[in-house]
Amino acid sequence: MAPAQVERRHRSPYSPALGLRFLLLAGLSILFLVIDHRNNHLDAVRKAIGATVYPLRVVVDAPVSLWRWVVDTTASRNELRLENSRLNVERLLTRARLQRYAALEAENTRLRTMLEATARVRDRARVAEIMSVSSNPFRHVLVVDKGTRDGVFDGQALIDADGIVGQIIEAGVLSSQGLLISDPDHALPVEVNRNGLRTIAVGTGEFDRLVLPFLPNNADIREGDLLVTSGLGGAFPAGYPVAIVNSVIRIPQEPFAAVSAQPSAALNQVREIMLIWSAIDQAPDEAAAADAPESVAGGEATDE
Amino acid sequence: MSRNRHVRPQSVIISMIVALMLAIAPMPGWADAFRPDWVTLTLIYWAMNLPRSYSVGWAWIIGLILDVAQGTLLGQYALALSLVIYVTVTFHLQMRQFPALQLSVTVFGLLALYQFILFWINGVAGVNTPAVSYWGPVLTGSLIWPLLTMLYGGVRDRARN
Numbered sequence: 001m002a003p004a005q006v007e008r009r010h011r012s013p014y015s016p017a018l019g020l021r022f023l024l025l026a027g028l029s030i031l032f033l034v035i036d037h038r039n040n041h042l043d044a045v046r047k048a049i050g051a052t053v054y055p056l057r058v059v060v061d062a063p064v065s066l067w068r069w070v071v072d073t074t075a076s077r078n079e080l081r082l083e084n085s086r087l088n089v090e091r092l093l094t095r096a097r098l099q100r101y102a103a104l105e106a107e108n109t110r111l112r113t114m115l116e117a118t119a120r121v122r123d124r125a126r127v128a129e130i131m132s133v134s135s136n137p138f139r140h141v142l143v144v145d146k147g148t149r150d151g152v153f154d155g156q157a158l159i160d161a162d163g164i165v166g167q168i169i170e171a172g173v174l175s176s177q178g179l180l181i182s183d184p185d186h187a188l189p190v191e192v193n194r195n196g197l198r199t200i201a202v203g204t205g206e207f208d209r210l211v212l213p214f215l216p217n218n219a220d221i222r223e224g225d226l227l228v229t230s231g232l233g234g235a236f237p238a239g240y241p242v243a244i245v246n247s248v249i250r251i252p253q254e255p256f257a258a259v260s261a262q263p264s265a266a267l268n269q270v271r272e273i274m275l276i277w278s279a280i281d282q283a284p285d286e287a288a289a290a291d292a293p294e295s296v297a298g299g300e301a302t303d304e
Numbered sequence: 305m306s307r308n309r310h311v312r313p314q315s316v317i318i319s320m321i322v323a324l325m326l327a328i329a330p331m332p333g334w335a336d337a338f339r340p341d342w343v344t345l346t347l348i349y350w351a352m353n354l355p356r357s358y359s360v361g362w363a364w365i366i367g368l369i370l371d372v373a374q375g376t377l378l379g380q381y382a383l384a385l386s387l388v389i390y391v392t393v394t395f396h397l398q399m400r401q402f403p404a405l406q407l408s409v410t411v412f413g414l415l416a417l418y419q420f421i422l423f424w425i426n427g428v429a430g431v432n433t434p435a436v437s438y439w440g441p442v443l444t445g446s447l448i449w450p451l452l453t454m455l456y457g458g459v460r461d462r463a464r465n
Contacts, residue, residue: 018359022390025364029386032379037429042378049372053328056321056373060329132330134374138426138433141375169375177375185431205433 140180163241163264363389384421412446
């Protein structure tokens with residue numbers, strides 16, 4: 001039973017060494033917390049530790065990837081034919097819509113030249129796969145499988161087929177972390193598509209709800225209004241759909257109305273998302289741009 | 305406690321890697337709120353049984369890895385884990401003598417302490433979170449603890465031979 005005899009290599013846990021070690025580590029943690037909360041001086045430490053987490057993520061992701069591979073390879077011919085015809089129909093519809101869009105874009109450019117405004121330019125997009133989402137319910141963070149090696153940068157916008165998903169907060173070498181717009185810490189500048197009313201959409205910690213806390217009671221906003229990025233914050237390119245207003249409650253005795261909106265993107269269901277390079281940001285290379293779906297026009301945003 | 309003399313470090317390290325993977329594995333939203341703190345439980349187990357080898361230093365490093373993996377402030381999990389392990393190591397002799405039920409209650413207390421530190425740091429850092437959501441992992445964690453001790457006990461006994 002005598003502890004000294006059993007594990008004699010190490011010091012006894014009763015010696016002041018344990019308390020001292022704990023105090024030292026606790027102090028170091030608090031120092032880290034303060035520095036990390038104030039600014040980003042610890043990015044190098046984060047990146048170094050992140051590199052060790054990457055293999056774990058790959059392993060954790062393996063069963064899901066394997067399952068998808070099995071489903072893909074065993075899909076019957078009939079299913080594939082059905083899917084093919086469905087996709088063909090969808091493609092036709094999209095093309096038809098694109099034609100109209102091309103005409104509109106030309107018209108827009110013409111009008112803008114007449115107004116001597118800066119011409120809007122196409123953004124470039126690249127598809128990335130989500131490797132994991134944060135298990136912490138208070139932190140809506142996801143990890144994508146593209147990093148600085150692919151030209152990803154901090155602050156880059158993430159979209160899916162339906163709208164804005166979030167932005168990159170930490171670009172690693174092989175993978176990057178993105179913050180979803182539903183994170184309680186996230187806010188983005190939006191405007192009402194109908195009348196150009198500008199405001200801020202703030203995350204709530206729920207995947208299907210954003211709030212617009214800074215709208216006065218007499219603001220011209222109603223249920224069903226589409227919110228799009230205004231591009232004013234500099235982080236997001238302008239003109240991408242963000243959310244649809246689903247409840248407006250005007251409280252006479254309060255200065256601001258209680259407005260909430262449902263994000264257009266299915267934030268907790270997406271598997272593939274797109275990284276956006278605005279024209280001003282350097283796209284990684286032409287090849288990347290070529291294999292990316294030629295994306296929606298929009299941004300005059302700058303890299304933040 | 306001479307039964308702990310020869311646990312191979314590989315077993316401990318593998319158990320910690322598995323715990324980390326369980327902590328970052330994607331889960332549906334409703335299950336996420338009740339995900340047990342695998343890493344905390346694993347660290348408590350090894351700190352209780354091998355306090356001289358796996359103590360606050362380990363807890364701190366694993367905590368930093370968790371911080372990066374979860375995208376929280378650097379040092380949040382590190383502080384919470386090293387405090388919990390400090391308490392565990394301080395009382396490890398008593399805890400070894402506890403009957404199973406009492407030990408589970410103790411683990412419940414340790415997990416609650418852990419979540420409280422996380423809650424506290426979130427509050428200070430201005431991350432607003434509903435307090436009730438911290439209890440899910442504490443409950444499932446202390447319920448799963450007896451199973452975990454059986455599993456790790458098996459690992460330990462096999463590793464000894």
